[in-house]
Amino acid sequence: MARPDPAPPELRTPRITPILEGRVAFIGALATILGLALGLIAEGLLRLIGLVTNLAYYHRLSSSFASPAGHHLGWTVLFVPVLGGLVVGLMARHGSAAIRGHGIPEAMEQILLNESRIPPRITLLKPLSAAVAIGTGGPFGAEGPIIATGGALGSLVGQFLAMSTLERKTLLAAGAAAGMAATFGSPVSAVVLAVELLLFEYHPRSIIPVVLASVAATAVRYALVGFGPVFPIPALASPTASTLGVYIAIGALMGLASVGVTKAVYHIEDSFERLPIHWMWWPALGGLAVGLIGLWVPRTLGVGYENIQGVLSARLAGTALLTLLVAKFLSWAIALGSGTSGGTLAPLFTLGGAAGALVGGGIAALFPGAGVDPRICALVGMAAIFAGASRTMLASAIFVFETTLQPLGLLPLLGGCAAAYLVSALIMRRSIMTEKLARRGVRVPEEYASDYLDQLLVRDFASRNVLTLNAGGTVQEARTWLETDIRGAAHHGFPVVDGEGRALGVLTRRDLLDPAQAVDAPLRSLLHRPLAIALEGNSLREAADHMVREGVGRLLVLDGARRVAGILTRSDLLEAHAGRLRHSERVQAEQAGPYPAPGETG
Structure with a gap:
């Protein structure tokens, strides 16, 4: 008496990730x-x-x-x-x-x-x-x-x-x-x-x-x-097309400055590393430098928010501004390099604001009719140096806007921060935030993009010519089939279907060639797990996650009658990524433009 087909196992489909969960x-x-x-x-x-x-x-x-x-x-x-x-x-x-x-x-x-x-x-x-x-x-x-x-x-x-x-x-x-x-x-x-x-x-x-x-x-x-701005300043002059170009140029200059500041801080840190004393004593040595510089320029001591206020409101100018810039940089860089407990935001804002104000003041003195506002230059310098050093372009521009509540400064801030980011990224591989992590062997994501696999659908990448096995066939028949008919086939997993072509499960080459399996055993008896499938409308990300959860390397794609319409394998996922790489390389080649071959003249 023929053994009846087992009850169809439960179909396990990929999870559809909601936008938000409760x-x-x-x-x-x-x-x-x-x-x-x-x-x-x-x-x-x-x-x-x-x-x-x-x-x-x-x-x-x-x-x-x-x-x-x-x-x-x-x-x-x-x-x-x-x-x-x-x-x-x-x-x-x-x-x-x-x-x-x-x-x-x-x-x-x-x-x-x-x-x-x-x-x-x-x-x-x-x-x-x-x-x-x-x-x-x-x-x-x-x-x-x-x-x-x-x-x-x-x-x-x-x-x-x-x-x-x-x-x-x-x-x-x-x-x-x-x-x-x-x-x-x-x-x-x-x-x-x-x-x-x-x-x-x-x-x-x-x-x-x-x-x-x-x-x-x-x-x-x-x-x-209260509700007032942290750094209140008088109303700013409205930027024009020509002055906007100046502010963007100042942002680019601050990008260069951010590179120098970052390299200086880590050079000083490396110098402390070479000292023949325990790192516990380094902050005290850094404190000695802070005290010496503070004796020369008392403004460098402590938080210094009043310095930022003085720079932005133009109360500090000329020699006093230059002295603050040099002294604050030395004090902060040495203290931070010594490994004490401190930060980067306010010091960089002070340095950038002072540098921007100096450049803006010089331009205004040389070209009084140009309409350049030194206070906007200070704003741009303040935001741009932090944008270049930390690679936080938008946060830097919005921060200076929020702390001053000067809407006329927002456009110069955006342009200046973008220029600083561009210059810094072209010259320096890592930021002041990530350099330390890179030295410890930590790889930090440099950019955030939407998941490429989440944009592609299973129906566009599943293999359609699927070789199937009959559930009523024996192990020996399947082995003979493997050795003769599909010796060079790339597939390693084969859907098992019943007499009506409905999918019951998947068997791999390893399952079929397992010496422990009786040669006369029907293939249906080798099926012991629920059938993991993907739907035509699933994304490749959902399908890939489903493979991981199920511990399988392939998913069947079924039609409405539960017949095999295709199979999605790990190779198909790699091919999807290969398409992305080919597109990226083609775009890069187009951007690079035609260059003469070695030995040729352009």
Whole structure:
């Protein structure tokens, strides 16, 4: 009596990924709470920096934000940054070495290599070390440590609630963005910065929580300090076509400057690496340089937001501006290279603003009728040098707009930042954020594009001439068939169909040639798993993910009657990528244009 065909196994089709899942609402709610907390934490860290500054430079107990520039310590001011560096070195040695540096590269490294898991102790040690470093005169802005603290807190929440890697990354980025938004009242640029440096994607599932966190943090800032711009400046002159060209040229110049600044910082860091002493002592040596330069130019000590304000409002000019530019660069580069706890945003904004103002002032003096506004030049320099150094073109332009609320500066900012990015990327392979990671062997994504496989459909790449096996045939018959009829065939998997041509499963060459199989066994008896298929309208990304989940190297494509219409293999996926590469190479060849062959003259 013939054995009846087994019941058809369940068809397993690829998952259709929704635009958003309901859990995003939960992550968004957490991000909102995180943003509210970061708004308070940012204010607390600013007050902690103020407390350390007042104790170190004025010997008074106050948390009011104060600049060290007005101290009356005389030459003894040399020792204040040294002591601060010594404390930071001890905290790094006995607490966590991760508190060293500017924070964002370390957050990027945890995202790329450690599933966005930042050690919990960083949440406490980073702001404390930064408060000591900045409060004792370190030439850094408060925003860097606040961003790093926000990222660490977001990661901690994600670890505590046992979330997925993607959700932890989202909360880490949300915390970092909230920290920046809380410091400057710049929610849009904070979101864009998170996209350009931390998320490595542009997707609603991650953007929405980051936006909610930034908005919440900014709302707290507005409630605490008001709605005004961080760097208020008088109304700007409206840019013309000719002046816009000047501003873009200044942006390109800042691109060159960003390359020099980045190389200088890492050269100094390499010099510290060669010292015959433990790295714990390096911040103290850096502090000595900070103290010496601060004795010469007191304005270089501490956060220096008042310097940015002075540059943008044209209160600093001429020799004073040039002195600030040189001294601030030396102080910051040496301190950062020493491995103390600091940041890059405010120092680079100060350097770029000062350089832009100097160039703009010179142009205005030489060509008074040109209509160039030195304050716009300062704005462009401020944004463009950070855009070139960090490769955050949009975040830099939007940040300066948000912190000044000057709409007439937005067009020059966009043009200048684009020019700086272009020049920097042509000359320098990596940014000030990614160079450190590259030295550790970490590859950072340079660009974010839509998934190529998600744009292609199964029906366009599935192989149509499919060789099938009859479910009623025996193993021996299949082996003979393999050895004679299709000896040179490229296929390694064959659909098994019933008498009506309906697919029941797939058997591979390995299944058929397995010595453990009885030669007289019907092929249907070798089928033991559900049938994994793809639909004609599935994307290749959905199909590839389905292969991984099912642990198979091929998917059947069935028609409405469950008959085999095609088969999609890993080779078909590679062929899809081959098409992309061929198109890319053709475009590059067209862009390169005709060049004379070696030995020919053009």
